[in-house]
Amino acid sequence: xxxxVSLKDVADTAGVSLATASRALRGLxxxxxxxxxxxxxxxxxxxxxASFNASSFASRKTNSIGFIVPYVDRxxxxxxxxxxxxxxxxxxxxxxxxxxGLEEEQRxxxxxxxxxxxxxxxxxxxxxPLRESEIAALELLRIPVATLGTRVGDHPCVRIxxxxxxxxxxxxxxxLGHRDIAIITGQANVDLGFTxxxxxxxxxxxxLLAAGIEPDPRWRVDxxxxxxxxxxxxxxxxxxxxxxxxxxxxxxxxxxxALGSLRxxxxxxxxxxxxxxxxxxxxxxxxxxxxxxQPVPEQGRLLGxxxxxxxxxxxxxxxxxxxxxxxxxxxxxxxxxx
Amino acid sequence: xxxxVSLKDVADTAGVSLATASRALRGLxxxxxxxxxxxxxxxxxxxxxASFNASSFASRKTNSIGFIVPYVDRxxxxxxxxxxxxxxxxxxxxxxxxxxGLEEEQRxxxxxxxxxxxxxxxxxxxxxPLRESEIAALELLRIPVATLGTRVGDHPCVRIxxxxxxxxxxxxxxxLGHRDIAIITGQANVDLGFTxxxxxxxxxxxxLLAAGIEPDPRWRVDxxxxxxxxxxxxxxxxxxxxxxxxxxxxxxxxxxxALGSLRxxxxxxxxxxxxxxxxxxxxxxxxxxxxxxQPVPEQGRLLGxxxxxxxxxxxxxxxxxxxxxxxxxxxxxxxxxx
DNA sequence: CTGAAAGCGCTTACAG
DNA sequence: CTGAAAGCGCTTACAG
Numbered sequence: 001x002x003x004x005v006s007l008k009d010v011a012d013t014a015g016v017s018l019a020t021a022s023r024a025l026r027g028l029x030x031x032x033x034x035x036x037x038x039x040x041x042x043x044x045x046x047x048x049x050a051s052f053n054a055s056s057f058a059s060r061k062t063n064s065i066g067f068i069v070p071y072v073d074r075x076x077x078x079x080x081x082x083x084x085x086x087x088x089x090x091x092x093x094x095x096x097x098x099x100x101g102l103e104e105e106q107r108x109x110x111x112x113x114x115x116x117x118x119x120x121x122x123x124x125x126x127x128x129p130l131r132e133s134e135i136a137a138l139e140l141l142r143i144p145v146a147t148l149g150t151r152v153g154d155h156p157c158v159r160i161x162x163x164x165x166x167x168x169x170x171x172x173x174x175x176l177g178h179r180d181i182a183i184i185t186g187q188a189n190v191d192l193g194f195t196x197x198x199x200x201x202x203x204x205x206x207x208l209l210a211a212g213i214e215p216d217p218r219w220r221v222d223x224x225x226x227x228x229x230x231x232x233x234x235x236x237x238x239x240x241x242x243x244x245x246x247x248x249x250x251x252x253x254x255x256x257x258a259l260g261s262l263r264x265x266x267x268x269x270x271x272x273x274x275x276x277x278x279x280x281x282x283x284x285x286x287x288x289x290x291x292x293x294q295p296v297p298e299q300g301r302l303l304g305x306x307x308x309x310x311x312x313x314x315x316x317x318x319x320x321x322x323x324x325x326x327x328x329x330x331x332x333x334x335x336x337x338x
Numbered sequence: 339x340x341x342x343v344s345l346k347d348v349a350d351t352a353g354v355s356l357a358t359a360s361r362a363l364r365g366l367x368x369x370x371x372x373x374x375x376x377x378x379x380x381x382x383x384x385x386x387x388a389s390f391n392a393s394s395f396a397s398r399k400t401n402s403i404g405f406i407v408p409y410v411d412r413x414x415x416x417x418x419x420x421x422x423x424x425x426x427x428x429x430x431x432x433x434x435x436x437x438x439g440l441e442e443e444q445r446x447x448x449x450x451x452x453x454x455x456x457x458x459x460x461x462x463x464x465x466x467p468l469r470e471s472e473i474a475a476l477e478l479l480r481i482p483v484a485t486l487g488t489r490v491g492d493h494p495c496v497r498i499x500x501x502x503x504x505x506x507x508x509x510x511x512x513x514l515g516h517r518d519i520a521i522i523t524g525q526a527n528v529d530l531g532f533t534x535x536x537x538x539x540x541x542x543x544x545x546l547l548a549a550g551i552e553p554d555p556r557w558r559v560d561x562x563x564x565x566x567x568x569x570x571x572x573x574x575x576x577x578x579x580x581x582x583x584x585x586x587x588x589x590x591x592x593x594x595x596a597l598g599s600l601r602x603x604x605x606x607x608x609x610x611x612x613x614x615x616x617x618x619x620x621x622x623x624x625x626x627x628x629x630x631x632q633p634v635p636e637q638g639r640l641l642g643x644x645x646x647x648x649x650x651x652x653x654x655x656x657x658x659x660x661x662x663x664x665x666x667x668x669x670x671x672x673x674x675x676x
Numbered sequence: 677c678t679g680a681a682a683g684c685g686c687t688t689a690c691a692g
Numbered sequence: 693c694t695g696a697a698a699g700c701g702c703t704t705a706c707a708g
Contacts, residue, residue, distance in 0.1 A: 004455075032694085
């Protein structure tokens, strides 16, 4: 692109210095309105676009925000990322993605080599509870950090109350008369250690106990948040006896898999078994899944805003807990008197 | 980060010049092995990481690839993006996302303001058939372009044969004895004009005609690839009379929505109606949906590779058409003699 | 195989 | 409100 229009061209055309042209185009307030107009006109005429690289380099900012995520091609994460990205793009910031979920080795490398160093102005950590050593590594960066789902140190965080939300789900089943309630957890991914997963299991147990029901360990099966694991988990539950009358799946995607298993086994929902999920995935409504609804796009937007606030030094509230609610659909019903 | 280790520090420690240090760390071949070792050791000792901005700027490369996409939070696109990104990251390239799908205004701005200018080294266009004026705008950039799903000018492309794939789906229904076959298209998004959507509709009509069946316009309902639209479309079909005995949904997500509608209407699949989708979404297997399977991750990887090849001047094959296959599951069955 | 020097295209104190 | 000049931290001809 040897023929790209440079800021110098704009400055010359407008009859001002490089410095003034730069200030005018960035909207700095120390430029006379008339001057600004001339510069803007020249820039438009010449079709000038600033070099991202050059201006980032000169200003010692990267204009990029790093996102450390376990997965990007899962419903929850893709929604969060899209919405955070839109929030950041308004301020000219790029989102650069780092997937560290899959392998321990990948994660270790990320935190030792710190590829984000000198590469991003701030960092978002999504649903990854960090170890002490990892937190220490991040502090070395000396850049703002915000997290989603799980608090990391004192960094600002946006999340939901997983324990309370899961409690709502289990209590809904209990209120419908169920006592034989199984759970499909997300705990198979122990290495990632999503806190939300643990919180949901704990809520399940606490809520049962509070209702005077002893949680039966045979009615807990661990999935990994995928539909396939939900399918498999439900098949395991259906091979046991006695059968539960209701199942709480810790994510909608697992619930969808469970739905498949139930159909293959000739079990009707909710007539033979009630099923409740967690998330309010967009398929939950068409598939009539009762679930705990959480505001995913809003979490993404707020995460973006937390980062923005820190970069501009106007950091506000630090631990934002968003509300969830029960979306009652057809997949849960009153327990039949048996 | 006033205290970041610079290349100068590394050079001094290793007792070489800046230039040599730079060459050694980038693995250029014109460095003596012993020298290289000394430099690498020094870099490791000091914990040196090159400034992305500075090296990009100095080398007049952005080390970023732009992805123009209609959506990023839909199954197909998120899979493609993840896989392309992994391919690119191996070569130190970042993927920067531009969503231009939603509003016409957004799209117009993208192609007139060209925010990718001076911002990316190459561009990927995903499933967006471009207009002449838009193609012209891209050519102005004078950077490599590769596309997914739809050819744009002569640029390299990776795709499937949508017409052939959809033909397989419809023929499967015909082979099962169905003649009253409806279609849920993706044509509601006319503004985006996905070619895949049109190709699938055409294949549907062509295949019916080839079998001596006159396509009935009442059995075509337009969706927009979302589950909600599939749900709605199926409800419309079910309100008509006579009913089709089989339905081809142009995407799995629409098929899932259709499944919801069918259940609410008390229709059994496949006993009362056969349903076939398109994509092989991960929920297709648990939900037992017969579908046309396309290799989505591979399309992402190949797209990344096409871009890489062009950047390194080793461009190979230019129009890669990947195979698809029918995944037969429980949602389709032989038409009952009525 | 190595080094000295120019330069990438902006932004930013500093001075006025 | 504006300009001259330094400088951001690397890479890249060029020369040897």
